[in-house]
Amino acid sequence: NHTSIREAGGIPPLLMLLSASDTKPAVTDAAVAALGALAASTANHAQLAAGVVGGGSAVESVVKVLLARPSEAAAATAAHALAQLSRSAVSAAAVCYGGGVAAIVHILNISQKGASVVHPGALRGAVDALGQLAARHEEAAHVRDGHGAKALVALLKTTLAAAGDGGTEAQSKAYELATAIVSALCNLAAQPACAEDVCESGGVAALVALCIPRHPCAADAAAALCNLAATGVYASHVREAGGIAKLVFLCQGCTAEVAHKAAGALCNLACTDPESRAQIRDHGGIGALVKLLHNHRAASVAARAAAIYAMAAVAELAKEETAQEVIRNEMGFKPIGAMLAEVEREAGGLTDGTAYALDAVTELATNPHNRDELRSAGVLRPLVLILQLEGEEAVPTAAFALHKLAANAGNEGAIRKAGGIRPLVDLLVRRGEVLMSALGALYNLACTDELNRSAIREAGGIRHLVRLVRDFRDGSPLHNEVQERAAAALFNLAASPTNDEAMAEAIPFLLELCKPLRADGVDAAKSKDPKKAGAAKATVAKFAMAAESAAGALRNLACSPENQRRIREADGFAVLLKLLEAGHETPAAQHGAASLINLLYKNAVNQCDVLRTIAVAKRGTPAGFAHLDKTLLLVAEVRQREAHGHSEASGFFHPEMSNAEVEKYAREAQSVLKTKKAAPKAAGAAAKGGKGAAAAAGRGGRGKGNVPGRGGRK
Numbered sequence: 001n002h003t004s005i006r007e008a009g010g011i012p013p014l015l016m017l018l019s020a021s022d023t024k025p026a027v028t029d030a031a032v033a034a035l036g037a038l039a040a041s042t043a044n045h046a047q048l049a050a051g052v053v054g055g056g057s058a059v060e061s062v063v064k065v066l067l068a069r070p071s072e073a074a075a076a077t078a079a080h081a082l083a084q085l086s087r088s089a090v091s092a093a094a095v096c097y098g099g100g101v102a103a104i105v106h107i108l109n110i111s112q113k114g115a116s117v118v119h120p121g122a123l124r125g126a127v128d129a130l131g132q133l134a135a136r137h138e139e140a141a142h143v144r145d146g147h148g149a150k151a152l153v154a155l156l157k158t159t160l161a162a163a164g165d166g167g168t169e170a171q172s173k174a175y176e177l178a179t180a181i182v183s184a185l186c187n188l189a190a191q192p193a194c195a196e197d198v199c200e201s202g203g204v205a206a207l208v209a210l211c212i213p214r215h216p217c218a219a220d221a222a223a224a225l226c227n228l229a230a231t232g233v234y235a236s237h238v239r240e241a242g243g244i245a246k247l248v249f250l251c252q253g254c255t256a257e258v259a260h261k262a263a264g265a266l267c268n269l270a271c272t273d274p275e276s277r278a279q280i281r282d283h284g285g286i287g288a289l290v291k292l293l294h295n296h297r298a299a300s301v302a303a304r305a306a307a308i309y310a311m312a313a314v315a316e317l318a319k320e321e322t323a324q325e326v327i328r329n330e331m332g333f334k335p336i337g338a339m340l341a342e343v344e345r346e347a348g349g350l351t352d353g354t355a356y357a358l359d360a361v362t363e364l365a366t367n368p369h370n371r372d373e374l375r376s377a378g379v380l381r382p383l384v385l386i387l388q389l390e391g392e393e394a395v396p397t398a399a400f401a402l403h404k405l406a407a408n409a410g411n412e413g414a415i416r417k418a419g420g421i422r423p424l425v426d427l428l429v430r431r432g433e434v435l436m437s438a439l440g441a442l443y444n445l446a447c448t449d450e451l452n453r454s455a456i457r458e459a460g461g462i463r464h465l466v467r468l469v470r471d472f473r474d475g476s477p478l479h480n481e482v483q484e485r486a487a488a489a490l491f492n493l494a495a496s497p498t499n500d501e502a503m504a505e506a507i508p509f510l511l512e513l514c515k516p517l518r519a520d521g522v523d524a525a526k527s528k529d530p531k532k533a534g535a536a537k538a539t540v541a542k543f544a545m546a547a548e549s550a551a552g553a554l555r556n557l558a559c560s561p562e563n564q565r566r567i568r569e570a571d572g573f574a575v576l577l578k579l580l581e582a583g584h585e586t587p588a589a590q591h592g593a594a595s596l597i598n599l600l601y602k603n604a605v606n607q608c609d610v611l612r613t614i615a616v617a618k619r620g621t622p623a624g625f626a627h628l629d630k631t632l633l634l635v636a637e638v639r640q641r642e643a644h645g646h647s648e649a650s651g652f653f654h655p656e657m658s659n660a661e662v663e664k665y666a667r668e669a670q671s672v673l674k675t676k677k678a679a680p681k682a683a684g685a686a687a688k689g690g691k692g693a694a695a696a697a698g699r700g701g702r703g704k705g706n707v708p709g710r711g712g713r714k
Contacts, residue, residue, distance in 0.1 A: 006044050011058075014038075018061035025071055032065050032077045039084035039091075048085060049094035059085060059098035066103045072119035079107065079125025086132035086139070095133065096142040104129050108151040112158060124177055127152070131184030140191040149188055149197035156181045156206055175216040182210065182220040189227035195234050204228065204237045211246035211262070213254050222250055222261035229268035229276075236273055244269065244279045251288040251310075256295070256302035263292055263309035270316035277317055286326045289313050293335035296342070296353055304353075311339055311356040318363035324370060333370070336360050337377030343385055350386070350394050358386065362397050365404040375411050380418040387423035399427060399437035406444035412452055415445060421455045428464035439468075439485035446492035453496040462499065465490050466506040469513065469550075480546065487513055487549035494556035500563055507557065507566050511575045513550035514592065516543040544588060551579060551591035558598035567599060568606050573613045577621070584624025593621075593628040600635055607635045608654040608662050615668035620675075633673055640666035 005011070017031045035058050038044045048058035058081070066078040082100050085091040095101070104126040111118040130148050133139040143149070156178060163174030185203055188194040198204070203224075210221035225243055229235040238244070243265070250262035266285055269276035280286065292310035295303040314332065317323040327333070340357035343350060350358065361379050364370045379401075386398035402420060405411045415421070424445075427438035442461060445452045456462065468486035490506055493499050554572070557563040572595075579592035599606050610632070614620060621628055643663035654662060 003041070003043065005038060006047060011035075011038065011044070011047050015058060015061055018065065025074070028065060029071060029074045029077065032062065032074050032081060035062065036077050036081035036084060039081050042088045045085060045088045045091035049091040057094060057098060059091070059094045059100055063099050063103045066107065066122070069122075072122065075107075076119045076121030076125060079104070079122040079129065081125075083125045083128035083132060086129045089136065092133055092136060092139050095129070096139050100129070101133065101142045101146040101148065105146050105148055105151045108148075108155050112154055120173065120177070123155075124180060127155070127177065127180045127184055131180065131187055134184055134187035134191065134194065137191060137193075140188060140194050143188065144191075144194045144197050147197075149185070149194060149203060150201040152181050152184055152188075153198070153201040153203045153206055156185070160210075178210075179217050179220055182207065182217045182224060186220055186224035186227060189224045189234075190230075192231060195228055195231060198224075198228065199234055199237045204234075204241045204243070208238070208241045208243045208246055211243065211250055213250065213258070218250060218254070219258045219261050222247060222258060222265050226261055226265035226268055229265050229272060232272040235269050235276060238265070238269060239273060239276045239279060244276060244285070245283045248280065248283045248285040248288050251285070251292060251306075256298075256300045256306055259292060260302045260306040260309060263289060263306050263313060267309050267313035267316065270313050277320060277323065280313075280317060281323050281326055286314070286317060286323060286332070287330045289317075290327065290330045290332040290335065293332065293339060296335070296339045307339070308353045308356065311336070311353055311360060315356050315359035315363060318360050321367060324364055324367050327364070328370065328373060333364070333373045333377040336364075337374070337379045337382075340379055340382045343382045349389060349392050354382075355394060358383075358394055358397055358401070362401040362404075365401045368408070371405050371408040372410055374405060375408075375414055380405065380411070380414055380420065384415070384418045384420040384423055387420070387427065395427075396432070396434035396437060399424070399434050399441065403437040403440035403444065406441045409448065412445055412447070412449040415441075416449070416452050416455055421445065421452065421461075422459045425456065425459040425461040425464060428461070428468065435482060436485065439465075439482065439489060443485060443489040443492060446489055446495075450496055450498075453493050453499060456493060457499050457502050462490070462493060462502045462506075465493070466503070466509065469506060470509045480543070483513065484546040484549065487546050487553065491549040491552040491556070494553040497560065500557060500560040503553070503557060504563060504566055506553070507563065507572070508570045510550040510553050510557075511567070511570055511572055513543070513546045514554070514575050514579050514588065516547065544586070547579070547582075547588040548586075548591060551576070551588045551595060555591045555595040555598060558595050559601075561603065564599050564603050564606055567595075568609055572599070573606075573610045577610075577613060577617075577619075580622050580625060580628075584622065589625075593625045597628055597631050600631060604639070605654050607639055608657055608665065611636055611639060611662075611669040612657070612665040614672055615665040618668075618672055620669075620673045629673060633670060636666045636670040636673065639663075640670065 014031045014034055017027060018035075035048065039048060039058070050057060062078045062081045062085070065074050066082065069075040082095055082104065086095050086100075107118055107122055107126040108130075111123050130143055130152065134143050134148070159174050159178045159181065163171045163178065185198055185207065189198050189203075207221045207224050207228075210217040211225070212218060215221075225238050225247065229238050247262045247265050247269075251259050251266070254262070266280055266289065270280060289310040292306045293314070294307070296307040296311070298304055298307070314327060314336070318327060327336075336357055339353050340361055342357075343354045346354065361374060361383070364374060383398045383402050383405075386392060386394055387402070389395065402415060402424065406415055421442075424438045424441050427434055428442075430438070442456055442465075446456055465486045469483055469490065487510065490503065490510070494503055554567060554576070558567060576592045576596050576599075580589050582589045584590065584593075596610065600610060614632070621632070640663055643659040643666065657665075
């Protein structure tokens with residue numbers, strides 16, 4: 001009938017009747033009722049808002065009736081009509097610009113003079129109209145400017161007071177009106193421009209007071225507090241009004257709908273107001289939220305929503321170590337892992353629940369004490385699956401979590417068994433944070449596990465790492481860090497003899513990384529000129545980690561006879577001897593010394609070459625390298641004897657040197673090494689070697705987690 005009346009031209013006559021000055025009250029009542037009924041259909045709103053020439057719009061007519069109140073029935077019908085017209089954008093704007101907000105607020109204000117002043121129907125219609133207008137940003141501004149929040153809060157207080165004094169029927173009606181008022185305040189609280197008015201009008205205290213289990217308004221009050229808490233400044237109002245304890249209580253033993261809204265409020269408080277996190281923890285909020293996590297697969301939509309909001313809150317709270325301990329004590333890891341595992345059943349990417357679970361796992365994984373329990377909670381396989389989701393924004397977060405989890409001996413093999421190594425290797429072609437996390441994860445996985453080192457090689461990881469060390473040049477601030485982490489991963493991979501051949505191509509580029517850390521840079525860093533010293537310190541710090549890892553990798557590779565040759569042919573002796581000038585306290589120089597010792601071990605050609613290098617340069621090793629010095633002197637003595645014909649051993653000839661040259665270089669190198677300045681206390685004890693042979697330094701790797709981590713997803 002609504003459509004038929006509009007199409008038959010029935011709206012203009014109704015508007016004309018309302019605009020006429022001589023229309024009888026009974027006719028006015030009927031016309032307003034008809035307009036209210038027509039306004040129930042949004043298809044009629046455009047014509048009702050536009051009105052007719054000489055008759056005005058429906059909004060103007062209804063506002064006129066509402067203010068004049070020719071009868072209480074007409075006022076109630078007019079308020080109801082305004083509520084209907086406030087439902088669509090075209091007519092809601094007409095309500096605001098047609099004086100509707102002022103008329104509605106007027107009705108709310110005069111109702112404070114007594115229960116019988118305004119018809120209950122008019123009051124309810126006025127509240128519903130403000131609630132509808134408050135749901136839209138532009139119209140909400142009109143409600144704010146018309147002091148709608150203040151009127152709603154005042155009405156809420158008197159309504160609740162009346163409910164306490166009346167009988168059962170009166171209470172029921174009062175709570176119905178109170179629920180509508182709280183719903184309108186909830187909509188206003190969702191508008192940043194209006195939230196301040198809700199707070200200044202005393203709305204927060206009124207809403208907090210309603211957060212009582214089984215109270216009819218509890219769910220809407222919690223939802224309003226949730227909206228206010230979305231902004232930090234208003235979240236503090238909720239905290240200061242004692243809202244946290246009430247919201248935590250609502251999460252326990254209430255309906256799923258109430259728990260859903262309360263968990264959302266706690267989530268926003270944890271996100272926007274750091275001071276609220278401690279209160280949530282102290283009021284038992286973490287335990288209450290953890291219990292809600294178990295409902296993530298419940299049949300009830302509200303229960304599942306409560307679990308999702310609870311997970312979001314837990315993820316935010318997990319940023320603090322004290323909260324992590326509570327989560328662990330409350331047995332929260334298993335439900336977090338269970339929600340993350342939902343990714344195995346989801347298609348098309350992560351849902352909100354799994355995304356929040358991923359955030360929680362990432363925060364928890366930064367704490368070494370949590371990593372065993374996270375593995376037991378089953379998070380590794382889901383994280384690996386997320387790495388393989390095409391175009392998924394969560395891939396960097398999952399990679400970061402695996403990076404941290406891999407810094408745990410129990411997780412090394414578990415990540416490999418979960419299929420994690422190849423997806424991590426595949427990420428080495430990416431850029432930015434995801435590349436950094438993948439490098440960190442592979443570095444940790446290669447720390448002690450031989451099977452992991454082989455798996456990384458078989459997945460093509462060494463080839464990618466060599467490429468990054470060789471030519472990573474994207475101009476980003478991560479440039480040096482990428483090379484640094486790639487070199488660190490190669491260092492650990494080189495601890496496995498089975499990787500020697502695969503890593504051979506890395507040797508020239510590892511030597512290149514050792515070059516920037518020179519004595520000139522270290523000495524300049526000690527300059528009395530602040531500007532010069534500052535620049536030099538920055539340079540040393542910039543390259544120190546990469547040089548340390550590169551030298552460590554060379555130390556490991558130098559245990560292989562073939563790689564001993566390759567390092568020699570790449571002019572490795574000159575580079576490594578120069579690296580020693582960075583100082584014996586420098587880790588890179590220490591690895592450089594160990595590299596030289598390994599290069600000399602049972603390799604006569606290398607021994608002759610390094611002696612020639614020292615003799616020609618007339619420069620020995622810097623102070624502090626006692627083990628290397630003893631090795632070099634032993635080598636010089638043996639080579640001199642052999643070249644002179646006093647050794648029983650035979651066949652130790654350099655292809656490019658005569659015996660006389662070997663003897664000459666050995667004698668001169670021995671002289672240089674013996675006449676250098678006195679050294680401070682040696683960095684380490686000299687290793688014993690057999691007659692005629694230098695002792696090897698052996699292989700080594702970097703410890704877990706020494707590559708610094710980067711920030712997680714919020």
